[in-house]
Amino acid sequence: MxxxxxxxxxxxxxxxxxxITLELLTKARELGxxxxxxxxxADADAVAEQLxxxxxxxxxxxxxxxxxxxxxxxxAMAAQIESGNKPDLILFGQTYDGRDVAGxxxxxxxxxxxxNGIDVSAxxxxxxxxxxxxxxxxxxxTSYAGDGPFIALFRPxxxxxxxxxxxxxxxxxxxxxxxxxxxxxxxxxRHIEEHSGPKLDEAAVVVSGGRGLGSxxxxxxxxxxxxxxxxxxxxxxxxxxxxxxxxAYQVGQTGKVVKPNVYIAAGISGATQHLVxxxxxxxxxxxxxxxxxxxxxxADLGVVGDVHKVVPKLIEALQARS
Amino acid sequence: MNVVxxxxxxxxxxxxxxxxxxxKTLKREGKLILDDSDAYGVEMGLQLADKAGGGEVTLISMxxxxxxxxxxxxxxxxxxxxxxxxxxxxxxxxSLATAKVLAAAIKRAEPDLVLTAxxxxxxxxxxxxxxxxxxxxxxxITFAKHIEVADGKAKxxxxxxxxxxxxxxxxxxxxxxxxxxxxxxxxSFKGIMAAKNKPVDExxxxxxxxxxxxxxxxxxxxxxxxxxxxxEREAGRLVEDEGEAHQEIIQFLExxxxx
Numbered sequence: 218m219x220x221x222x223x224x225x226x227x228x229x230x231x232x233x234x235x236x237i238t239l240e241l242l243t244k245a246r247e248l249g250x251x252x253x254x255x256x257x258x259a260d261a262d263a264v265a266e267q268l269x270x271x272x273x274x275x276x277x278x279x280x281x282x283x284x285x286x287x288x289x290x291x292x293a294m295a296a297q298i299e300s301g302n303k304p305d306l307i308l309f310g311q312t313y314d315g316r317d318v319a320g321x322x323x324x325x326x327x328x329x330x331x332x333n334g335i336d337v338s339a340x341x342x343x344x345x346x347x348x349x350x351x352x353x354x355x356x357x358x359t360s361y362a363g364d365g366p367f368i369a370l371f372r373p374x375x376x377x378x379x380x381x382x383x384x385x386x387x388x389x390x391x392x393x394x395x396x397x398x399x400x401x402x403x404x405x406x407r408h409i410e411e412h413s414g415p416k417l418d419e420a421a422v423v424v425s426g427g428r429g430l431g432s433x434x435x436x437x438x439x440x441x442x443x444x445x446x447x448x449x450x451x452x453x454x455x456x457x458x459x460x461x462x463x464x465a466y467q468v469g470q471t472g473k474v475v476k477p478n479v480y481i482a483a484g485i486s487g488a489t490q491h492l493v494x495x496x497x498x499x500x501x502x503x504x505x506x507x508x509x510x511x512x513x514x515x516a517d518l519g520v521v522g523d524v525h526k527v528v529p530k531l532i533e534a535l536q537a538r539s
Numbered sequence: 540m541n542v543v544x545x546x547x548x549x550x551x552x553x554x555x556x557x558x559x560x561x562x563k564t565l566k567r568e569g570k571l572i573l574d575d576s577d578a579y580g581v582e583m584g585l586q587l588a589d590k591a592g593g594g595e596v597t598l599i600s601m602x603x604x605x606x607x608x609x610x611x612x613x614x615x616x617x618x619x620x621x622x623x624x625x626x627x628x629x630x631x632x633x634s635l636a637t638a639k640v641l642a643a644a645i646k647r648a649e650p651d652l653v654l655t656a657x658x659x660x661x662x663x664x665x666x667x668x669x670x671x672x673x674x675x676x677x678x679x680i681t682f683a684k685h686i687e688v689a690d691g692k693a694k695x696x697x698x699x700x701x702x703x704x705x706x707x708x709x710x711x712x713x714x715x716x717x718x719x720x721x722x723x724x725x726x727s728f729k730g731i732m733a734a735k736n737k738p739v740d741e742x743x744x745x746x747x748x749x750x751x752x753x754x755x756x757x758x759x760x761x762x763x764x765x766x767x768x769x770x771e772r773e774a775g776r777l778v779e780d781e782g783e784a785h786q787e788i789i790q791f792l793e794x795x796x797x798x
Contacts, residue, residue, distance in 0.1 A: 230700065230701065235700075285679075285680065285697075285706060287669055287672075287679060287681075288672075288673070288678065288679075291673070311665065312700070313681065313682055313697075313698065313699060313700070316665045316666050316669060316681065317669045317679070317681055318669075319666055319669070320634075320638075320665075320666035320667065320668065320669025320670045320672075320673065321669045321670070321672070321673040323634075323635055323666060323670055324635065324638060324669070324670040324671075324673035324674050325673055327635070328635075328760075329633050329634075329635050329759060329760050329761050330634065330635065330664070330666050330670075331761065332634070332663075332664040332665060332666055333663065333664070333665075345764065349769060350556070351555070351556045353769055354768065354769050354771075355558070355766060355767070355768060355769060356765075356766070356767050356768070356769050357563070357763060357765070357766050358763070358764045358765040358766075359761050359762065359763050359764065360761065360762055360764050361760065361761055362760045362761055362762055363760045370665075370666070397676060398676055398677055398678060398709070399672065399673065399676055399677060399678055399679075400678070401678050401708060401709050402678045402679070402680060402706055402707070402708045403706065403707050403708070404704050404705070404706050405694075405704075405705040405706065405707060406704065406705040407699070407702070407704050407705075408702040408703050408704070408705070409701045409702045410701060410702035410703075421797075422797060446792070446797060454718070457718070457719065458718040458719055460719060464684065464698055464717060464719065465701075465702070470663060471657065471658065471663075471717075471718075478795065478797065479792065479795060479797055481788075489552070489556075490660075496772060500791075500795055501775075502788055502791060504784075504788075508777070508779075513774060513777060514772075514774050515772045515774065516774065516775055516777075517775035517776070517791075518775055518776055518778070518787065518788065518791045519774070519775065519776065519777040519778070520777075520778055520780055520784040520787065520788065521777060521778070521779045521780060522779070522780025522784050523780070526780065526782075527780055527784055527785050527788075528785075530785040531785040531788055531789070534785055534786070534789055535789070535798075538798070
């Protein structure tokens with residue numbers, strides 16, 4: 218292990234550190250060497266306490282103000298690196314802001330960014346990132362050539378988050394350099410969509426609906442079934458694109474990655490895009506009228522049948538039990 | 540208002556993907572089609588130019604073998620012209636090299652606004668819009684679900700984990716759009732006929748002021764060491780519903796102690 222310093226791009230919402238950040242810190246500890254976090258936001262002290270519990274020795278904090286994180290945070294990172302404070306490796310989540318900061322930093326430093334990672338390892342000076350392609354049926358290992366810092370982005374839930382390390386993180390406030398036009402984005406307002414029940418990416422049971430439902434109104438039965446099982450409702454990209462449900466419900470490559478105990482796919486054929494987001498579930502139940510649907514190749518229990526018949530009966534039976 | 544839309548031409552995603560055993564990169568030699576994800580940008584660009592009361596949509600694409608099939612689809616939707624970067628030197632290019640090529644081509648087109656997808660369907664790195672913006676020194680807003688342009692600014696609803704943010708940026712800017720930002724139109728017969736004669740300006744890497752060493756394998760600075768099959772998830776039991784299959788589901792949930 219020759220990684221001497223790893224940075225983790227830290228994300229937080231309302232003072233609470235994102236799960237993906239804790240996952241990355243846990244992995245960074247495993248690589249050995251010093252683990253530090255780089256955070257773009259105002260409430261650095263509260264965030265640093267949580268980051269410290271997961272192994273960050275130091276938290277660099279750059280406040281982008283009301284600008285989007287991409288340009289200012291990448292510029293602040295680059296300024297640290299240029300001043301000689303250079304990590305070997307920088308880990309990002311494959312998230313909205315993670316993509317923005319990593320992309321900008323990659324262009325600024327003229328270093329490649331390896332994306333969609335599910336694992337990372339170091340052997341001597343060689344750092345290798347593993348990712349899964351073709352819906353997860355093929356694994357590819359890619360290593361960096363040339364000098365670091367090596368930039369890598371990881372899919373959520375690639376690592377399990379565990380506390381560890383010394384406990385307290387030192388906060389180092391760093392300036393945001395002038396980013397010219399690049400930094401002239403302005404966040405005017407934030408809208409939080411209200412959600413009842415467990416969060417999609419944390420629920421023990423996820424019930425997702427797809428195009429097989431036939432119409433937007435039929436999504437009601439997905440929500441009802443999810444509620445009865447104390448789970449969260451999800452969706453395939455097809456019905457999100459069709460406008461039946463908001464993007465926040467989407468499970469898959471472009472949406473959320475879920476790893477629940479039970480995943481129920483109703484009226485979902487199982488396109489690669491979808492499988493990427495749910496194949497990691499412990500148990501998969503699929504209901505689809507096409508017996509050749511790819512979803513059945515990953516299902517522990519596959520029901521070849523009409524969702525409009527099977528799901529209502531299932532709901533009725535569950536209601537009768539409660 | 541002039542809009543550039545970055546349009547990727549990809550192998551049909553309905554066909555199973557395949558890696559070239561020698562280069563370990565995605566095989567892209569057959570007929571390519573317009574990435575579905577880019578149809579949203581094309582439509583959005585057309586609507587914004589229309590609303591502004593003038594201007595046009597220029598497509599920028601990087602593809603092997605002078606491929607234009609996907610571009611013709613977008614031209615048939617209404618885009619005015621295209622710049623195609625096709626060059627053997629580009630083989631093996633990663634997202635940063637691609638961003639360098641697209642940024643150089645965008646400079647030629649001098650647009651007010653650049654639209655991209657949030658990620659391509661085949662490569663899905665998701666970092667390209669930010670890379671292009673940084674190379675151009677422009678602001679970028681990614682994951683747009685709604686865009687308005689007025690008074691030299693783009694006002695965007697940007698998707699977030701919890702909902703969306705209202706964000707604005709001065710033009711020129713880059714905005715990446717999610718599916719669902721608009722409903723893409725189907726090309727009309729007239730559009731398809733007209734597309735055949737719309738100009739496609741084909742250029743090489745060096746025409747854009749870049750060196751061949753900036754792109755392709757040389758520019759990627761990474762090596763693919765190993766490709767292997769992932770451990771297969773075993774398919775389980777398949778039952779045909781004859782009216783009672785929901786009971787099978789209940790029993791399975793009981794076994795798992797969910798019920």
